[in-house]
Amino acid sequence: MPESRDPEGKYVYCVIQCDQAPQLASLGIGERGDPVYTVHNAELAAVVSDSPIVRYEARRRNLMAHTRVLEEVMRDFTVLPVRFGTIAPDAEVIAQKLLARRHDELVSLLREMDGRVELGLKAFWHDDALFQEIVDETPPIRALRDSLIGRSAEETHFERMRLGEMVETAMERKREKDAELILSRLRPLAHRVEILKTITERMVVNAALLVDKSVEPAMDEAVQGLDADLGHRLMFKYVGSVPPYNFVNIVVHW
Numbered sequence: 001m002p003e004s005r006d007p008e009g010k011y012v013y014c015v016i017q018c019d020q021a022p023q024l025a026s027l028g029i030g031e032r033g034d035p036v037y038t039v040h041n042a043e044l045a046a047v048v049s050d051s052p053i054v055r056y057e058a059r060r061r062n063l064m065a066h067t068r069v070l071e072e073v074m075r076d077f078t079v080l081p082v083r084f085g086t087i088a089p090d091a092e093v094i095a096q097k098l099l100a101r102r103h104d105e106l107v108s109l110l111r112e113m114d115g116r117v118e119l120g121l122k123a124f125w126h127d128d129a130l131f132q133e134i135v136d137e138t139p140p141i142r143a144l145r146d147s148l149i150g151r152s153a154e155e156t157h158f159e160r161m162r163l164g165e166m167v168e169t170a171m172e173r174k175r176e177k178d179a180e181l182i183l184s185r186l187r188p189l190a191h192r193v194e195i196l197k198t199i200t201e202r203m204v205v206n207a208a209l210l211v212d213k214s215v216e217p218a219m220d221e222a223v224q225g226l227d228a229d230l231g232h233r234l235m236f237k238y239v240g241s242v243p244p245y246n247f248v249n250i251v252v253h254w
Contacts, residue, residue: 011049093254
C-alpha cells in the first residue's frame with residue numbers, strides 16, 4: 001500500500017498591506033522548512049508557507065519558527081499576527097475568506113497598528129524583601145508572627161493558617177498598590193495597555209504596552225527610572241519590540 005500523507009495546506013503567519021510580493025528569507029514552520037511567501041487580494045497579503053494540515057504543538061521549536069517569520073516581516077511592514085497553528089486548505093480560501101471577506105476589519109486594524117510596536121513589562125518582588133515589608137507594615141501580622149515563636153507547629157496549627165491568610169491578603173493589597181505605581185508612570189506613554197494574568201506569587205505586573213515607535217526611547221527611559229527607584233525591592237523584565245500579539249490575534253474559521 002502507498003504511504004499515506006497528510007493533506008497539504010498553507011500555514012498563515014500574519015496579514016500585511018503590500019502591492020508586490022516581498023522577498024522573505026525565513027523558513028516556514030515544520031521539519032521541511034518550506035519557503036515563506038505571500039498570498040494577495042487587493043492591497044492585502046497573507047504571509048504563508050506550505051505545510052501539511054496537521055496540529056502544531058506549542059513547542060519551542062514551532063513557536064520560534066512562527067515568531068521568526070513575524071519578526072522578519074515587521075522590519076518592513078505593519079503586521080497583524082494570526083493565531084499560532086492556523087492552516088488554510090489553499091491559497092484561494094485565504095484570499096476570499098480572510099483577505100476579501102474581512103477586508104475592512106483588517107485595513108482598520110492595520111491603520112491602528114501602523115507605526116506602533118508591542119513592548120512587554122513584568123515586575124517581580126525580591127524574595128527576601130517581600131515578607132519583611134509585610135511584617136513591618138502590618139502590626140497585626142507582626143504580633144501574630146511573634147506569638148508563634150518557640151511554640152510547636154501542632155499547637156499553633158490554626159494560628160499559622162490564620163497568619164498565612166493575613167499575609168496573602170496583605171500581599172494582594174501590596175500587589176495592587178505597586179502595580180498602580182508602576183503603571184501610572186507608563187500609561188501616559190502608551191497608546192494602549194493590556195494587563196495580563198500574573199503567573200507567580202512574586203509577580204506584581206504582567207503588562208503589554210502598545211506604543212508608537214517614536215515613543216519607544218521615552219518608554220525605555222521610564223522603565224529605567226522605575227528600576228532606579230524601585231530596583232531595591234522589585235526586579236523588572238522588559239521586552240521589545242515585538243509584533244502586537246496581545247492587541248491583535250486574527251482567528252479564522254475556514
